[in-house]
Amino acid sequence: MLEVNDISLTFNEGTPDEKQALQDINLKLSKGEFVTVIGSNGAGKSTLMNIISGALLPDVGDVQINEKKVTMMPEYKRSRYIGRVFQDPMAGTSPTMTIEENLALAYSRDKKRSLRPGVNKKRRDFFKTALNSLHLGLEDRLSAKVGLLSGGERQALSLLMATFTNPDILLLDEHTAALDPSRATLITNLTREIVEKTQLTTLMITHNMQQALELGNRLIMMDKGQIILDIAGEEKQALTIEKLLHEFQRIRGEQLGDDRAILG
C-alpha cells in the first residue's frame, strides 16, 4: 500500500546548520496496517511524514502509494490518497466556515470540484450520519461556524474529515499532543474506533509511549534519522514501556534522551 524506498534528506547542506534529517529510510506498509511511530525530538518522524504527504521532497529515494510512484507529485494532488490530521487542532479545519461546509470540503477530496452546491440534502444526511459516530452531538450543529468549537471538538472533526472518504493512507502527526488528557483520550478512542471500522492503512506519530503500545498492530522507533526498531504482531502485543527503553539502550548504547518527552 505504502512504500518508502531509500529516502534521504539533508537540511541546510553545506552550512554549519547542516542536519541529516533522514538516512536511507525504508518502510513498507501493507493494507490495513496501523503503525505507531515513536522517537525523541529531531528523530525525523515528522520529516518522514512530510515526505510521504508531499510537503517535503526527498533528496534521493522514492515514495509509492498503491504501487504508483508519487515521489515528485505535488502535495495537493497526492492528498487525494492521503488523509492527514495535524498536531494543532486549528490546522485541520476552516474556522470561518460551518461544520457542513468543512465536511463538504473534505468530501470533495477524491473528486473533481464542480460548480454544483457543496452541500445538498443527500450530503447533509450523509454528514449527519458520519458526525453521529463522533458522539459529540455535532450532528445537530451542522451550520455552526467551526471557529466556535472547542479544540477537542475541532480535532474530532478533523479526524472525521481525514477519514470519512476512505483515503488509501491515514497520517496522524501527534494529533492528540495539544489536547488536555481527557480530550486526548477521547481522540485516541475515536482513532481506534475509526481505524478498526474502516481498516485504513495508518501511520501515527506519537510522543506518548503508552499510546504507541495501545494502538496499532506495528510499532517503529526512530532515532537520528533512522528507523532503529520495527516490531509487529504478537511481539508488539507483548511490548511494555520498560522493554522499549531497554531495547533503545541495547541498540544505541545510551539512555533514551528525554524520558519525559517520550513517556508523555
Place this chain on the structure above:
Amino acid sequence: MFISIFGAIEAGVIYAIMALGVYLSFRVLDFPDLTVDGSFVTGAAVAAIAITNDVSTVLATTLALITGFIAGSVTGLLNTKGKINPLLSGILMMTALYSINLRIMGQSNIPLLNQSTVFTRLSEIWSGLGIDSALNQGLSAIGASSLPRTWSILIVMLVVTLVIKFITDYYLKTEVGLALRAAGDNEKMIRSFSANTDYLKIMGLGLSNGLVALSGALYAQYVGFADLNMGVGMIVVGLASVIIGESIVGTKSIMRTTFAVILGAILYRIVIALALRSTFLDANDTKLITSVLVILALVIPKLISTHKESKRKRRKRIALQQRAKGEV
C-alpha cells in the same frame, strides 16, 4: 439635493460591482489586492476604445471584464508562482497597468459623449416603456420639485448588480467556491484536501478584477469618458464600501455580507455627495474624506464594543459590591 443624491445612488450601484470584486480578494481570499487601482481603468479603457471603434456596447463591456480577469490572474501568478508578497504583487501590477492602460487608450482621456453606450442604448428602449413618467408623477405627487431625467440607469444597474450578487453568493457555496474560501482561510488545510491553492488564488483574483474592470467599463459609459487617472484610490473606495457595509449590516452569512458590500458602496457615494455640498469641501478633498470614512468605519465599531464591555464589567462590579454590603 434630491438630484445629487439620486446621482450618488446611481454611481454607487455601479461602484458596488467593484466593491464586490474587492470583497472577493480582500475578505474571501484575505488578499489586499492593489491591482484594483489599475484594473478599474483597464476596464474603462478597453470599453472606451472598443466603443469608439464601433464595437457593440455589450461586447465592449464583456471585453473589459475579460481583460480585468487577465490582469487579476497575472497578480495571482506573481504571488503564487513568483512567490512575491501579496501587497507587492498588487503594487507591481497596478504600476504596470498604468502604462498598459495608456497604451490601450493611446491618450490619457477618451470622451464617449457622442458615442452610443450601454446607457444610451438602454434609454432608447426605456423611453418607450413609460416607467419614467409614472415614477416621476409619483414623486411630484409627494412634493419633489426637481425630477431625475431617467430611472433607467438606476433600475437596470440595480438589477445587474443584484444578479452579480446572487451569482457570487451561489458561487461561494459551490464545491469550487468552498475551496476558494478555504484557501483564504486555512491554506495548509485545503491543500491536504487535494485543492490546488495556487490555481484557486489565481482564479479568485481573476474573478475579483474581472468585476472591478466591469465596474470601470460601466462607470466610463455612465460618466461619458475614460480617464487614465480615474482609478487612483479605487482600492480604498472598495475597502470603504466593504468596511462601512459590514459594520452596518454585519457578516452573519455570505448573502448578508455581499448585500452589506452593495449597501456600503451606495452609502459611500451618498456621504461623499453630501460632504461635497458643504461650503468648505470641494471635489479635490474626496480622497481625504474617503480615508477618514474608512478610519471611522474601522475605529467606531471597536470603540462602541469596548465601551459596552467596560460598562458591562462596571455593572457587575457594582452589583457585587452592593451584595457584599447587604451581607455585612
